Amino acid sequence: MSQPLIFELSSPGRTAFSLPELDVPEFELPEQFLRKEPPNLPEVSELQLVRHYTNLSQKNYAIDTVFYPLGSCTMKYNPKVHETIATMGQFINIHPFQSADSVQGNLQLMYELQIYLAEIAGFNAISLQPAAGAQGEFAGVLVIRAYHDDNGDTKRTKMLIPDSAHGTNPATSVMAGYDVVELPSDARGNVDLESLKKACDETTAGLMITNPNTLGLFEEHIDAVIKTVHDCGGLVYGDGANLNALMGIVRPGDLGFDVLHFNLHKTFSTPHGGGGPGSGPIGVGERLAPFLPGPIVTKDGENYNFTMPEKSIGAIKDFWGNFGMFLRTYAYIRMLGADGLRKTSENAVLNANYLRVKLGKTYPVAYDRLCMHEFVSRGNIVEGVHAVDIAKRLIDYDCHPPTMYFPLIVSEALMIEPTETESMKTLDEFVEVMEKIAQEAESNPELLHGAPHVTDHSRFDEVHAARKPKLRYIPKKG
Ligand SMILES: *Cc1c(COP(=O)(O)O)cnc(C)c1O
Numbered sequence: 001m002s003q004p005l006i007f008e009l010s011s012p013g014r015t016a017f018s019l020p021e022l023d024v025p026e027f028e029l030p031e032q033f034l035r036k037e038p039p040n041l042p043e044v045s046e047l048q049l050v051r052h053y054t055n056l057s058q059k060n061y062a063i064d065t066v067f068y069p070l071g072s073c074t075m076k077y078n079p080k081v082h083e084t085i086a087t088m089g090q091f092i093n094i095h096p097f098q099s100a101d102s103v104q105g106n107l108q109l110m111y112e113l114q115i116y117l118a119e120i121a122g123f124n125a126i127s128l129q130p131a132a133g134a135q136g137e138f139a140g141v142l143v144i145r146a147y148h149d150d151n152g153d154t155k156r157t158k159m160l161i162p163d164s165a166h167g168t169n170p171a172t173s174v175m176a177g178y179d180v181v182e183l184p185s186d187a188r189g190n191v192d193l194e195s196l197k198k199a200c201d202e203t204t205a206g207l208m209i210t211n212p213n214t215l216g217l218f219e220e221h222i223d224a225v226i227k228t229v230h231d232c233g234g235l236v237y238g239d240g241a242n243l244n245a246l247m248g249i250v251r252p253g254d255l256g257f258d259v260l261h262f263n264l265h266k267t268f269s270t271p272h273g274g275g276g277p278g279s280g281p282i283g284v285g286e287r288l289a290p291f292l293p294g295p296i297v298t299k300d301g302e303n304y305n306f307t308m309p310e311k312s313i314g315a316i317k318d319f320w321g322n323f324g325m326f327l328r329t330y331a332y333i334r335m336l337g338a339d340g341l342r343k344t345s346e347n348a349v350l351n352a353n354y355l356r357v358k359l360g361k362t363y364p365v366a367y368d369r370l371c372m373h374e375f376v377s378r379g380n381i382v383e384g385v386h387a388v389d390i391a392k393r394l395i396d397y398d399c400h401p402p403t404m405y406f407p408l409i410v411s412e413a414l415m416i417e418p419t420e421t422e423s424m425k426t427l428d429e430f431v432e433v434m435e436k437i438a439q440e441a442e443s444n445p446e447l448l449h450g451a452p453h454v455t456d457h458s459r460f461d462e463v464h465a466a467r468k469p470k471l472r473y474i475p476k477k478g
Contacts (some may be wrong), residue, residue, distance in 0.1 A: 005473065006042045006044060006048065006049070006052045007042045007473060007475040008475075009042060009044050009048050010042035010043045010044060010475075011043055011044070012043060013043060014043045014044055014045055015043065015045075016044055016045055016046040016048070016049045017046075040475060042475075059456065061395075061400045062273070063075050063076070063077055063078070063271075063273070064077075066398050066399055066400055067399050067400065067418075067422060067426055067429075067430055068273075068400040069355075069399075069400065069402050069416045069417055069418050069419075069430065070273075070400060070401070070402060070403050070417065071214075071216075071374045071376070071402055071403040071406075071414075071415025071416055071417040072166065072214055072241065072242070072374065072403055072406070072415060072417065073266060073272070073273070073403070073417065074241075074242075074244050074263070074266035074267060074373070074417060074419060075272075075273065075400070075417070075419060076244075076266075076269055076419040076420065076421045077269070077419075077421035078269045078270060078271045078328070079269065079331075079332070079335070081331065081335075082269065082270065082327070082328040082331050082332065085327050085328065085331045086324045086327045086328055088327075090105065091105070091106060091109070091323070091327060092323075092324070094106065096318075096319040096320065100303075100304065100305050100306055101303070104303070104304055106320075106323070107297050107304035107305070107306070108304055109326060109327070109330055110128055110297040110304075110320070110323075110326060111297040111298070111299055111304050112330065113126075113128065113326050113329060113330050113333075114126040114128060114281075114296065114297060116330075116333050117262055117281055117283060118283055120243075120247055120248075120251070120333075120341065121240065121243065121251055121252050121253055121260055121262070121283050122251030122252060122253025122254040122255075123252075123253040123260070123283030123284055123285060124253075124283075124284065124285055124286045124289050125283070125284055125289040125292055125296070125309075126281055126282070126283045126284075126292075126296070127139070127281060127282055127292040127293045127294060127296050127309075128279070128281045128296070128297075128320070128321045128326060129281070129293045129294070129296075129315065129316050129317045129320075129321045130261065130279070130280040130281060130282060130293070130316055130317060130321070131277065131278055131279060131280065131317050131321065131322055132263075132265075132278035132279070132280045133168065133239075133241050133261055133263045133266075133278065133280040134168040134171070134172060134280070135280055135316060135317070136261025136262070136263075136280030136281065136282045137168055137169065137172040137208070137237070137239065137261055137280075138172040138175055138176065138316070139261075139282055139293045139313065139316045140237050140259040140260070140261055140282045140284075141159070141172050141173055141175075141176040141178070141206075141208070141237060142176050142293075142313045142316075143259055143282070143284065143288050143291045143292065143293075143313055144205055144206050144235045144237065144258070144259065144288075145176055145177070145178075145205065146291040146311065146313050147235065147287065147288055147291055148205055148235075150291070150311060153233070155202060155203055156202070156203055156204060156205040156206075156233070156234070157178060157179055157203050157205065158178060158179050158180075158181050158199075158203050158204050158205060159173040159176075159178040159179070159180055159181070159205055159206055159207070159208060160181050160183055160196065160199050160200070160204060160206070160207040160208070160229070160234075161173065161180055161181070161182060161183065161207070161208050161209075162182075162183045162184075162185060162191045162209060162210075162213065163182050163183065163184055163185055163407075163408070163409050164185055164189070164210070164213045164214050164215055164407045164408075164409050165208065165209075165210060165213075165214065165239070165407075166210065166214060166239060166241065168239075169208045169210075169239060170182075173208065178205055181199050183195050183196055183199060185409055188217075188220065188367060188369065189213065189215045189217045189366075189367035189369075190217070190219055190220050190221055191209065191219065191221070191225055193221055193224060193225070193228070196225060196228055196229075197228055200228055200229060200231070200232040200234065201232055202232065202233065204229065204232050204233070204234040205234060205235070206229065206234045206235040206236060206237055206258075207225070207229045207234060207235075207236050207237065208237040208239060209225065209236065209237070209238060209239065210238070210239035210241065210242060211238065211242070211252070211255075212242050212245050212246075212371075212372035212373065212374075213242075213407075214242075214376075214406065214407040214415070215366065215367050215371075215375070215376050215407060215409075215410070216242075216245075216352060216371040216372050216373060216374035216375045216376065216415075216417070217367060217369065217371060217372065218245075218372055222255055223255070223256070226255060226256040226257070227256070230256065235258040235259070235288075236256065236257050236258050236259075237257075237258070237259050237260070238252045238257040238259065238260035238261075239260075239261065240252065240260040240261050240262050240263065240283075241261070241263045241266055241267075242372070242373060242374075243262060243263070243266075243267045244266065244267045244344070244345060244348050244373045244419070244420075245345055245348060245349055245372035245373035246345055246372075247267070247341040247342060247344060247345040248338060248339070248341045248342025248343075248344075248345060249342060249345055249346070253283065253285060257285075258284065258285050258287070258288055259282055259283070259284045259285075259288055260282065260283050261280045261281065261282045261283075262280065262281050262282075262283070263278070263279075263280055264278070264279040264280070264281065264325045264326075264328075264329045265277075265278045265279060265325065268328070268329040268332050268333070269328065269329075269332045270324075270325045270328040270329060270332075277322045277324065277325060278322065278325070279321060279322045279325035279326070279329070281321075289309065290309050290310040290311040290312075291309065291311050291312060291313055292309045292312060292313075293312060293313050293314060293315060293316040293317075294306075294307065294308040294309050294312045294314075294315065295307055295308050295315070296309060344420050345373075345420075346420075347420035348372075348373045348418075348419055348420040349371075349372055349373060350420075351418040351419065351420055351422060351427060352371050352372065352373050352374050352375055352416075352417065352418055353370065353371055353375075354418075354424070354427055355375070355416060355418055355427055355430070355431065356368075356371050356375040358427075358428075358431045359377060359416070359430075359431055359434055360377065362381065362434060362435055362438045363377035363378060363379065363381060363390075363414065363434065363438070364377060364378050364381075365377050365378075366378060366410040366413065373417055373419070374415060374416060374417035375415075375416060376407065376410050376413050376414065376415045376416075377413075377414045377416060378410065378411070378412045378413065378414065379391070379404070379412045379413070379414045380411075380412040381438055381441055382438075382441040382442055382445065384445055385441040385445050385448055385449075386412060387404045387405060387412040387413060387414050388404055388405075389441070389445075389448035389449055389451065390414060390434075390437055390441070390448070391404050391414065392448070392451040392452050392459065393437050393440065393447070393448045393451040393452070394433065394434075394437065395451065395452035395454065395455060396451055396452050396453050396454050397433045397436075397437075399430065399433060402414045402415055402416045402417075403415040403416075403417075418430075
C-alpha cells in the first residue's frame with residue numbers, strides 16, 4: 001500500500017492540532033494583515049501527518065540506514081551521544097546577544113576547541129566562524145589577500161590551483177578577486193612540479209592545494225611544492241576537507257601550510273548530507289593570525305572574551321558560527337583523545353586500501369598506489385556501461401552510490417571513501433555487490449541502464465533537476 005501525497009488525503013475540517021483555551025484578551029488584527037483567501041493547506045489528522053513525514057524521511061539514504069561510500073564527503077557514523085550533548089539546555093538556551101560574562105561556559109568550550117583544532121593541524125590560531133568548508137576557503141583566501149595588501153604587495157593577482165581540486169577552490173578564489181591558474185597533475189597524481197615552478201612569480205598570491213588530494217593520494221613532493229610557492233612570495237592554502245587521513249600522523253602546519261580549513265561536518269563527525277548546517281573553521285600560522293575573521297575567543301586570567309584580531313578581515317558569519325557543530329566536535333575530540341584520533345585516521349586509511357585492492361581487480365584504480373582515506377576507480381568496465389550505471393544500480397542493492405565523475409581528471413570516475421566506521425563485513429559485502437554488478441554489466445547491461453528499479457522514481461534528467469527544480473507541490477483546485 002503506497003502512501004498517497006498529503007494533499008490528496010485532505011478532508012475538510014480534519015485537524016492534527018488543538019489549541020489551549022484563550023487566556024489573554026482577544027485582539028483583532030488590522031485589516032491590512034488579514035489574508036484575502038485561506039491558505040491552501042491539507043487538512044489531515046495527526047496520524048496522517050506523522051506518516052507523511054516518516055515516509056518522507058525514509059525516502060532518503062542516510063548513514064544511519066545504509067553504507068555511504070560517497071568520496072570526498074567522509075560520511076562516517078555520527079555517535080548519538082553527540083545529539084544529546086548538542087541539545088543540552090545549559091548550552092543552547094542562551095541568546096546570541098548575551099554578554100560574554102553570562103555565557104562563560106560556552107566561551108570556554110569554543111576556546112578549548114580552538115586549541116584542540118590548532119594542536120591537531122599544527123597552527124597558531126583558529127577562527128571558528130565560517131559556516132562551511134567553502135566559506136572557510138573564502139575566509140582563508142581573503143586572509144591571504146589581506147596579508148599581501150598589508151605588505152603593500154598589490155601586484156599579486158594569481159591563485160594557483162591543481163586540476164584535481166574541488167570546484168569550491170577556483171570558485172572562492174574568483175570571489176576573492178583572483179585570477180585562477182590551473183596546474184596539471186603528473187603521472188602519479190601529484191601536482192606537476194615543473195609546471196608549478198613555471199607558474200610561480202611575483203604575481204602569485206598563493207596556491208590552494210588539497211592534501212591528500214581528491215584522488216585520495218598524498219602529495220609526494222609536498223615539501224618542494226610549499227617551498228616553491230614560498231620562494232616566490234606566495235602563501236599556501238590547504239583544503240583540509242580531507243583531514244580524516246592525517247589526524248595524529250601529519251600536521252599541515254608543520255609541513256608549512258599557511259592557512260587551512262577544517263570540515264567539522266566531515267572529519268569531526270557531525271551530521272551532513274541534508275544540506276546543513278556545516279562548520280568550516282580555519283587555522284593559520286603566526287604571520288596570518290592578525291587577519292583572521294572574528295570575533296575569536298581569547299582568555300584573560302580566568303575570563304573568556306570575544307576579541308577581534310588586530311587586522312581582522314571582519315566577521316564572516318553572524319554571531320558565533322554554528323555552535324551546535326562545536327558541541328559535537330568538542331565531544332568527539334574529547335571522547336577519542338589523541339590516541340583515538342590517530343587510530344581513526346589509521347583505520348580510515350586501512351579501510352580505503354582494503355577496498356582499493358579488492359575492488360581494483362574488477363574496477364581499475366586510476367592511480368594505483370597506496371591511497372589515504374579514499375581512492376578513484378573507473379566505472380566503464382564493459383563497452384557501453386558507464387560510471388553512472390554502476391552507481392545507480394548500487395541503489396537497488398541498498399547502498400548509496402560513490403561520488404561520480406569527480407575528480408574531473410579521471411574519466412568515468414567512481415570515488416570511493418569507506419571511512420573508519422565501517423566493519424570488514426560491510427566492506428566485503430560491498431565488494432560482493434560491486435562484483436555482482438560487474439557480472440550484470442556483461443550479461444544484462446539493460447538492467448544497469450534502467451537502474452535504479454526499487455525507487456519511486458528512476459533516472460532523473462539531472463541537468464533539468466538542478467536548473468529547474470520543482471520545489472513545491474501545487475495541488476489541484478477544488
Ligand atoms: C567537501 C569539500 C569542500 C567543501 O566543503 P563544504 O562544507 O561542502 O562547503 C571543499 N574541498 C573538498 C576537497 C571537499 O571534499
